[in-house]
Amino acid sequence: MKFLILLYKEVVQFLRNRGLLIFAVYAFTLDIYLAATGIDLTLKNASFYAQDFDNSYTSRELLSKFPEPYFHFKGYLLSDKSVEDVLLKDRAVGVIRIPFNFEKRLKKGDRTEVAVIVNGAEVSASYLFSAYATQIIYNFITGQFFKPPVEVVPRIYFNQNASSKLFMAYSELLTVITLFLLLLPAAAVVLEKERGNVEMLTVSPLPNIVFMVAKSVAMGLIVLLFTAFALFFTVEKVVAVPFRGNELDFLLLTLLYVFTASGLSMFIASLSENMLQVSQLTILLLIPILYLSGNWTPIEAMPKLLQWLSVLSPLKYYIDGALAIAIKGVPLKELTSDILALTLQGGALFALGNYFMVRRI
Amino acid sequence: MKPVECENLRITYRRGRTVAVDNLSFTVGSGDIFIFIGPDGAGKSSTFKAVCGVLTYDSGKLLTFGVDPNDEKAFEPVKERISFMPQGLGQNLYKKLSVEENVDFFADLYGVTGEEREKRKKLLLKTTGLWEFRDRPAGKLSGGMMQKLSLCCILIHRPEFLVLDEPTTGVDPVSRREIWRLLYSFNREGQTVLVSTSYLDEAERGTELLLMKDGKKVVSGSYEDVVRTESQAFLITSDDPYAVYQKLWDITNTPRLKGNTVRVLIPPEKLKNFRELQKKMSFSAQPVEPDLEDLFVEKVGLRRVVLPPIFKPKTEVPENAVVVENVVKKFGDFTAVDGVSFTVKRGEIFGLLGPNGAGKTTLIKTVLGLYSPTSGRISVAGKPVGKDVKKLIGYTSQKFSLYYDLTVLENLVYWGSVYGVSPSTVKSLVSQVAPVFELQEFLNRQVAELPLGIKQRVALLSALLHSPPILFLDEPTSGVDPVERDVFWQVIRELSKKFGVTVLITTHYMDEAEYCDRVLLMNRGKAVALGSPRELKEELRKEMGNAYLIYTDEPFDLEEKLKSLGFKTALFGRKVKVYSLKPITEDYLKELGVPFKKLKPSYITMEDVFVFRVLSDV
Numbered sequence: 005m006k007f008l009i010l011l012y013k014e015v016v017q018f019l020r021n022r023g024l025l026i027f028a029v030y031a032f033t034l035d036i037y038l039a040a041t042g043i044d045l046t047l048k049n050a051s052f053y054a055q056d057f058d059n060s061y062t063s064r065e066l067l068s069k070f071p072e073p074y075f076h077f078k079g080y081l082l083s084d085k086s087v088e089d090v091l092l093k094d095r096a097v098g099v100i101r102i103p104f105n106f107e108k109r110l111k112k113g114d115r116t117e118v119a120v121i122v123n124g125a126e127v128s129a130s131y132l133f134s135a136y137a138t139q140i141i142y143n144f145i146t147g148q149f150f151k152p153p154v155e156v157v158p159r160i161y162f163n164q165n166a167s168s169k170l171f172m173a174y175s176e177l178l179t180v181i182t183l184f185l186l187l188l189p190a191a192a193v194v195l196e197k198e199r200g201n202v203e204m205l206t207v208s209p210l211p212n213i214v215f216m217v218a219k220s221v222a223m224g225l226i227v228l229l230f231t232a233f234a235l236f237f238t239v240e241k242v243v244a245v246p247f248r249g250n251e252l253d254f255l256l257l258t259l260l261y262v263f264t265a266s267g268l269s270m271f272i273a274s275l276s277e278n279m280l281q282v283s284q285l286t287i288l289l290l291i292p293i294l295y296l297s298g299n300w301t302p303i304e305a306m307p308k309l310l311q312w313l314s315v316l317s318p319l320k321y322y323i324d325g326a327l328a329i330a331i332k333g334v335p336l337k338e339l340t341s342d343i344l345a346l347t348l349q350g351g352a353l354f355a356l357g358n359y360f361m362v363r364r365i
Numbered sequence: 366m367k368p369v370e371c372e373n374l375r376i377t378y379r380r381g382r383t384v385a386v387d388n389l390s391f392t393v394g395s396g397d398i399f400i401f402i403g404p405d406g407a408g409k410s411s412t413f414k415a416v417c418g419v420l421t422y423d424s425g426k427l428l429t430f431g432v433d434p435n436d437e438k439a440f441e442p443v444k445e446r447i448s449f450m451p452q453g454l455g456q457n458l459y460k461k462l463s464v465e466e467n468v469d470f471f472a473d474l475y476g477v478t479g480e481e482r483e484k485r486k487k488l489l490l491k492t493t494g495l496w497e498f499r500d501r502p503a504g505k506l507s508g509g510m511m512q513k514l515s516l517c518c519i520l521i522h523r524p525e526f527l528v529l530d531e532p533t534t535g536v537d538p539v540s541r542r543e544i545w546r547l548l549y550s551f552n553r554e555g556q557t558v559l560v561s562t563s564y565l566d567e568a569e570r571g572t573e574l575l576l577m578k579d580g581k582k583v584v585s586g587s588y589e590d591v592v593r594t595e596s597q598a599f600l601i602t603s604d605d606p607y608a609v610y611q612k613l614w615d616i617t618n619t620p621r622l623k624g625n626t627v628r629v630l631i632p633p634e635k636l637k638n639f640r641e642l643q644k645k646m647s648f649s650a651q652p653v654e655p656d657l658e659d660l661f662v663e664k665v666g667l668r669r670v671v672l673p674p675i676f677k678p679k680t681e682v683p684e685n686a687v688v689v690e691n692v693v694k695k696f697g698d699f700t701a702v703d704g705v706s707f708t709v710k711r712g713e714i715f716g717l718l719g720p721n722g723a724g725k726t727t728l729i730k731t732v733l734g735l736y737s738p739t740s741g742r743i744s745v746a747g748k749p750v751g752k753d754v755k756k757l758i759g760y761t762s763q764k765f766s767l768y769y770d771l772t773v774l775e776n777l778v779y780w781g782s783v784y785g786v787s788p789s790t791v792k793s794l795v796s797q798v799a800p801v802f803e804l805q806e807f808l809n810r811q812v813a814e815l816p817l818g819i820k821q822r823v824a825l826l827s828a829l830l831h832s833p834p835i836l837f838l839d840e841p842t843s844g845v846d847p848v849e850r851d852v853f854w855q856v857i858r859e860l861s862k863k864f865g866v867t868v869l870i871t872t873h874y875m876d877e878a879e880y881c882d883r884v885l886l887m888n889r890g891k892a893v894a895l896g897s898p899r900e901l902k903e904e905l906r907k908e909m910g911n912a913y914l915i916y917t918d919e920p921f922d923l924e925e926k927l928k929s930l931g932f933k934t935a936l937f938g939r940k941v942k943v944y945s946l947k948p949i950t951e952d953y954l955k956e957l958g959v960p961f962k963k964l965k966p967s968y969i970t971m972e973d974v975f976v977f978r979v980l981s982d983v
């Protein structure tokens with residue numbers, strides 16, 4: 005009974021958060037539709053600034069690679085304070101930060117980092133922004149200074165041919181599921197932290213762990229509901245690609261995945277102080293998970309090291325299993341290895357994530 | 366051109382369903398210190414926002430420096446001439462930036478640079494006592510320090526017109542005196558000030574005063590003109606003040622219990638009943654001049670609260686309900702609580718007072734186990750705080766503990782179940798106490814829409830759902846108007862006196878300190894005084910002598926003069942309070958060559974205790 009009330013509260017709060025709700029509806033319907041049908045009207049005119057410490061030929065060259073009409077370059081910033089300022093005041097979707105000696109280090113082949121800082125308030129735009137930006141930066145660096153080991157296939161940007169519609173629909177669905185599973189529980193926890201409510205809960209006899217688990221479970225349920233909706237409505241009716249397996253199997257597998265991803269989400273929550281950081285960390289985590297999952301690039305085509313690392317991406321097992329159910333119609337009970345991997349990973353991450361979170365309060 | 370001219374102003378919310386301001390007219394002249402007071406939800410903040418062009422008003426005539434704020438384009442240049450500080454704890458601050466960086470940031474924003482900026486920054490930070498904490502991130506300041514920092518950030522530039530919405534909420538008495546001194550000196554340099562406050566003593570400090578209720582003006586004018594009541598004010602002393610207090614409710618809705626006295630307003634037609642009661646109960650009633658609180662109470666009216674017995678705790682706690690022994694709490698090498706010891710007895714109302722940053726919140730959090738003490742011992746209900754003790758505790762934090770996006774009832778059900786109270790129990794309890802707390806009409810509204818006083822009431826109720834025998838309340842009444850605070854204190858008193866609930870409470874309202882059984886005064890992490898309000902006041906009286914009020918038109922000059930003569934003084938609007946072991950008479954003042962309008966004997970208050978104990982503790 006008590007647990008039900010905890011769940012009820014989370015669900016009600018989610019439903020009253022207009023912005024998040026609209027984004028979720030969009031992501032589980034239109035976004036999947038657009039990705040599948042290949043219509044390209046995702047990122048438009050995203051305003052961004054650059055904080056260019058290097059100010060070299062190469063750095064300017066890199067910035068020129070952010071094309072209109074997707075991006076809209078608004079100018080240079082000097083201090084960190086003004087970066088925070090433009091983001092908090094919604095004057096930009098993101099900021100690209102280029103470090104000192106960027107050109108020099110690149111030429112020497114040293115490690116260097118370009119930071120993509122995004123505005124957390126605009127969740128959808130910032131997600132797209134960072135996805136595009138990462139791609140562009142990656143292409144720029146690989147294109148210019150060494151032969152890429154693989155051809156990076158940009159995903160949503162180009163028109164798809166009919167045969168890939170099926171694959172794209174499911175792949176986008178799985179991506180969206182992952183994004184929300186990472187985002188929602190962390191966002192819910194951090195909101196409580198920001199408002200000082202975590203403290204009230206610590207004083208209460210309710211163990212913090214129960215509270216955290218309630219959040220993960222509530223958000224998992226919401227995502228599961230949205231997944232069902234996307235499956236029956238968006239994928240089967242609107243995009244109209246065949247679903248060969250059993251929908252229940254698909255949802256059960258997703259349920260397992262919920263534990264894995266919301267465990268990760270708790271890590272995000274424990275490391276973040278505000279929503280901006282939650283969004284940034286979510287994206288930071290999402291990109292490698294997606295990349296390593298083979299969703300973008302076939303795993304076989306990756307360098308050996310990455311292939312080996314891909315074992316760690318939870319999305320890999322989920323994609324394996326989910327696509328097998330959806331496209332090939334494999335029944336759940338034949339997917340023992342994926343289930344095993346997901347259960348192990350999910351159990352461990354969920355327990356660890358929640359434990360870590362509770363420890364950090 | 367007048368800073369504000371306003372006629373028949375009307376502001377509504379929710380498409381006209383809620384009327385926030387109705388038919389309000391007032392004029393702020395250049396060089397005024399114009400003060401708004403009124404109960405929570407009276408429409409003060411809405412008016413201020415309209416004046417500053419932050420909110421669009423519905424109808425009426427409003428001109429700020431001769432320009433209509435609704436006309437956005439035309440108003441843009443006027444904004445440069447105004448500084449507006451909205452209500453709320455440090456909302457405009459960047460938590461990660463240090464105190465000084467925050468001020469610098471605002472200075473940059475307003476284009477204040479160079480020498481001017483350094484000078485002003487130093488003045489502001491020193492006045493508010495934040496100078497020595499200038500490197501600390503804003504997020505790690507105490508609640509009141511954040512409030513003071515927001516104020517500094519607003520005052521860093523010098524517009525002609527300052528609009529401050531409750532700038533001193535949660536600020537301690539010493540700092541409030543300093544902040545007012547600062548406002549006075551800016552005002553002398555020509556700044557006009559429009560300010561709202563929930564501290565009635567501050568209202569006395571303005572040149573103009575406006576009392577608002579339900580969106581309408583009740584009275585306005587200069588303090589002396591405004592503070593007139595139709596009823597006669599009495600101060601009652603009796604052996605059993607509580608009994609008298611209870612009986613008085615049959616005659617009027619204005620009685621207030623203040624320590625061992627009762628203050629009441631008797632309308633002319635009730636004087637007969639009052640005299641009869643006086644005869645029957647044989648108490649002494651001294652007619653007194655009404656003060657602003659009397660006016661407020663007469664206009665707004667108090668409400669009797671009788672708690673149903675459901676709040677009687679089911680568990681008995683030991684005689685020594687809370688024991689704190691030599692507790693030290695350090696953050697890095699900064700000592701926030703420095704060797705504090707005290708014991709709170711069962712059923713006692715124990716007040717924790719001290720300047721902002723004294724360590725009150727830190728101490729409470731340490732007692733509750735939110736921080737682990739660096740050293741020392743703590744026991745609550747006879748045990749260290751663990752799972753079974755937590756059930757016995759009710760707590761409201763200085764920040765809000767309610768969910769803004771849930772309704773009042775949803776919040777209560779949620780907090781109830783967190784404490785193991787089933788939803789059906791919560792609902793039946795709420796149906797019983799909603800009338801007492803006057804919450805019926807709000808139960809299904811989202812918390813975000815409610816006025817502060819109501820939120821505070823819900824927060825208190827949410828801490829009471831499991832009928833805890835021990836309550837920890839951290840500034841539960843900050844920013845709440847006097848009438849609401851009276852309701853609040855009636856609840857606390859009933860809980861303590863009738864049901865034996867132990868209460869540990871912090872506050873910056875010194876009149877509330879008088880309601881406590883015992884008080885611990887903290888400064889810089891250390892305990893500086895402990896005792897009942899009466900004992901503490903008597904001790905101070907022995908040291909400093911009696912208090913007198915001197916009325917004058919030039920309070921600054923008068924205070925300077927008295928100080929130079931070696932007197933201890935305090936500034937109250939256009940009065941100076943002076944303390945002397947030797948009796949002060951009019952002749953004596955003339956002899957000293959001190960100019961004055963009027964001299965009146967006064968008495969030592971808890972505020973005096975606070976200010977002088979803190980200032981002499983260096």
Ligand SMILES: Nc1ncnc2c1ncn2[C@@H]1O[C@H](COP(=O)(O)OP(=O)(O)OP(=O)(O)O)[C@@H](O)[C@H]1O
Pocket residue numbers: 501505506507508509510535537696699701719720721722723724725726727728763
């Ligand atoms: N987490 C923290 N890290 C570092 N310093 C802190 C931390 N929390 C509080 N402090 C410092 O400890 C001191 C005491 O703070 P505390 O909040 O206890 O004051 P307070 O007496 O409650 O003040 P107020 O009346 O303003 O609420 C302050 O100087 C504050 O800056």
Ligand SMILES: [Mg+2]
Pocket residue numbers: 507508509725726727763839
């Ligand atoms: Mg405090």
